Amino acid sequence: MIVTVLKPLDEILESISPYKKILIAGCDGCTQPPRGMREVKTLKQLLELAGKLKNKKFEFKLTSVVKQCDTVLTKSTIKPYVEDIDAVLSLACGAGPQTVAEVFPDLPVIPAQNSHFVGIDDREGGTMFDSCSSCGDCVLALTGAVCPITRCAKGLLNGACGGAREGKCELDPERDCAWELIYKRLERLGQLDRLKEFRPPRNYQKKAWKVAP
């Protein structure tokens, strides 16, 4: 899913300060934990408490869209509020505020989240990490389902680079070397011969910016 982190409350407060009547719109879609009604209500309470300290008074309305990146769902959910609000504060990933802007061209929309990556939610490990760059030319079948484009700091197609130390990346000792993960995984699958294949440079023209379903 898309991994997002709530912006600092000061920044959100600053962004919404020109407006009075604000719709906080959550998204029940792919973020984990979902930025649904609980996050919406909690953010409202925090902004009210912070606003009170700064003598700022807002009128919040609350809603959550099943999938805020969906123009139809966003339109039907937000439409009933449009006449009565000055702006939308979106809790979705970067696609959410842009969807609101597409659907309601006259309505200011402010992001409450910083979107970081398409990631794996390792619940037991308590972390989420970057795992897909949406490159448009998936190589996971060749690499034991570990993405070298995303998880190798150098994005190498024919790794490893030789710089890894004890399984960690030379650029970030916290980060696993993707090519070592690929080697171990192919070893388990009995597919080490895949490493003998040379992978030619990628054709970045394959990356689409628009797709018809």
Add this chain to the structure above:
Amino acid sequence: MTQVAEAKPAVNINDDYCSRCSICGSLCPYDAITRDHENDKMILDIEKCQVCGICASACPARAIDTIYYDRDSLLNYLRKVKPNYKSDTLVVMCKGSAPDFSQVGKLFGVNDFVPLSVPCVGRISEELLLAMLAEGIKKIDILACDEDYCRFHRGSPLTGRRVMALNYMLSQLGYGKDTITMKRNSLKVKVDKDLCIACGNCVFYCPYDAPKLESEGGISFDLDACRGCGLCVSLCPAFALDLENWERDKISDLLPKLIAEMKPPKILVFRCQWAVYPPLNGDVSPNVRAIELPCSGRVEAIHVLEALQNGADGVMVIACSEDDCKQEGVSAKAEHVVAKIKGQLEQIGLGERLGFGSVSPRYEGQAEEAIKQFRQKIETIGTKGKS
């Protein structure tokens, strides 16, 4: 976290009266009482004790003292409050099976009764029940938790056997055979499937594998497995879950009433009902009001914020330590929930107004001390600047 100095143990074996029968040791659910074979004494390891009171209720020599809800304080309470009620029916309820007496009418068919709420009915001895009848009580209704739900494992089953034996004896003496009745009730999660977004949070956090994510139709709960800790309810991102008798709206309604009663500095406490045993008819501080929850896992960020919005100067969460948690590891998760909301409050300069204390009833006054320290901190930062 507030560090609290060790104080007087809440349970004590008086060696002068102890007859070494070891009934206490055989009934203790936590193996806290053992026989010292060198000098033949019964030894209580207070660090293992969870203060259920079963040992004290079963001791034939009355050699075990407990500072909470002992025989004398329960009888004194009964004598004091009985004249306030027209009824001569007593309802004794484990607070784990219901937070208040609102269900009693439905469960027992009585509307006027003398109420008595205790942490585990296992601490009520046969002798105490007879003494209550001798005080003019004509009928006793006992509400216990379901047997496999009893926080102290043996309290509910033991009480069932006691009631059966006592009724048999009382009927031989000419009393009605239902002089003492007992029912069991446990509070469980409630699901609104229409609100569920099938995110799987509850499946991940439930310590008992009660929720299952169906391929179609969202979540379903195995209510026999649910132990009513409320953690899933507090974390559900879509408000699709609620907890019987500790509903979100019920707590929200209670908050402003309690805060209005207080004098500044107003300290609102959310406490696990197993971490603190408040005394019967104890003195209530004008600065502190508490909301009892079935576990600190039921503490919701929105309630903490609502308390601050409604004029509380400080909010404190009182939980059991991870080792003492009556639910499997839920108090540790509750600490994370509190830490997260504290981090957000810090961003707006209100972080210090949320406190977390981990206490146990096994020593006298631990919770009071933790709240006192928190209150002093709130007094130094003042009551101005918010509310």
